[in-house]
Amino acid sequence: MKLSKATIEDYESIIAFYDDVTDRTPEMELYARWQKGKHPTHDGIRAYIEEGSMYLYKENGAIVGAMGVTMYQGEDYHAIEWSQQVLDNEAAVIHILAVSPDCQGKGIGSEMIREAIRLAQTNGMKAIRLDALASNTPAHKIYKALGFEYRGQQHLYAENTGWTDFYFFEYINHTIYEKNNCYMKHEIIELHDVQIIGMAKKIAFNEAKEECPKFWGEYVEKIIKPVVFEKQAPNTFQQVAFANGVGEFGLCTCDIPNHNCAICAEMNFGACSKNTFTYVIGGIYKGGDVPEGMQLFPIHSGKWLKMHFEGGMKAFQEQYTKFHKEWVPAHPEYTWATNSCCMEWYQGTDIQSPDYQCGVMMPLE
Incomplete structure (x- = not known):
């Protein structure tokens, strides 16, 4: 029903x-x-x-x-x-x-x-x-x-x-x-037994602001440009990427065992503030072979807080900072699931548009 x-x-x-x-x-x-x-x-x-x-x-x-x-x-x-x-x-x-x-x-x-x-x-x-x-x-x-x-x-x-x-x-x-004059559109969704498939890259924390955008550039050059802009027939790697929506999520996984990413998530896109983190450009795995150059990553099974950012990609970092430094402290009813990583989400094609849909997803206890 x-x-x-x-x-x-x-x-x-x-x-x-x-x-x-x-x-x-x-x-x-x-x-x-x-x-x-x-x-x-x-x-x-x-x-x-x-x-x-x-x-x-x-x-x-x-x-x-x-x-x-x-x-x-x-x-x-x-x-x-x-x-x-x-x-x-x-x-x-x-x-x-x-x-x-x-x-x-x-x-x-x-x-x-x-x-x-x-x-x-x-x-x-x-x-x-x-x-x-x-x-x-x-x-x-x-x-x-x-x-x-x-x-x-x-x-x-x-x-x-x-x-x-x-x-x-x-x-x-x-x-x-609104709490403390900090309103942000959000919803609760559920994901159960989901894996993310995608391209992964280990990034030093102090280089994240430069390296994450570079990695997205590599994704565009390897997957989007040849098929979408140059109209080439997709190879196996590209077929798997499109079939599984690779590019719909950015996953920040912690390289420190048993470390709670929540305590330093505000530092940079949910990544841990020590040493390195693995950044994944991915999509929800729908089954089938995993080609060389891609990996599978299990994610939190249960409820997620999905935040909808305003202002498109140009405002992403500003909105992300507002989310962690203002909105989360004003909403103690939401608890970050221990040893679980957050995800960025993206939807649409025109990333220059202020109406481009994007945000972050926080795993909940």
Whole structure:
């Protein structure tokens, strides 16, 4: 069962789903007080679909959960005293979350909220908020259990309820919030049993700033230039490189046994500050023969903190320094996995563009 974005082809099924939820959810009239056609409205559901804000949980092709997640907040949210003030397009809001009556009580609603939080994080939102009727006490308990806090209430009019009190909640513990004025877009990903395949070079720490770019130049001359620019037929080495995405990652491996790279990672691209480190230009190994001149490197299996840098390659070093010297100390909830190395990541072709996608990945305990 996975969260997916709804399309207009799902419209009739979504309407039927919400009608079923309204008809069969126990004590609907007491708590959420939804009414078919009045809340959620058909026009509102269509609008969420058309703007790409409607998300579905399906099981065996059937909808078992649905919600709207907008990457903006409405004017009704302006009067609340939030933990911090952000622009309307910096706050994600969860709407009309519902679970099929046949699947309620199985934790699906909680998992959907967690997915909404991750979705907001991926889109760089600085706040995650929602509202509920003051009477909907079961929902309040779920929100609080997931890290949301009550921030205030308003007396508002809704077609299905008339004038009534709404409670507003905010996920203030979420790490996408700025801390010490140091905001950086990030997400949590998982990599399990992954190896990196690539070209490796041992580099002296005090020469790293010159030697790492030189090594990337060697990569371009050996792999990219002949095939991409000169249109030559790729040899075996180049075929393996393209098949495994060599060049998507820069891996810094420590040459000191049992040494924790985290203590000196800020010094230079995650490399240890003593003697030498091995720098790898690589990609995720997908299987097959490893040609001469390439090696396999196992990496941390589990969760990774993936940072998205702004400003493209020209700002990479500045962003990296900010990450280690400002952002990491401001976020003690993230712990670098012992004896694990970090990775740089790159995506795109125009490295001169300020919109070029790049950043670092930190292995987490």
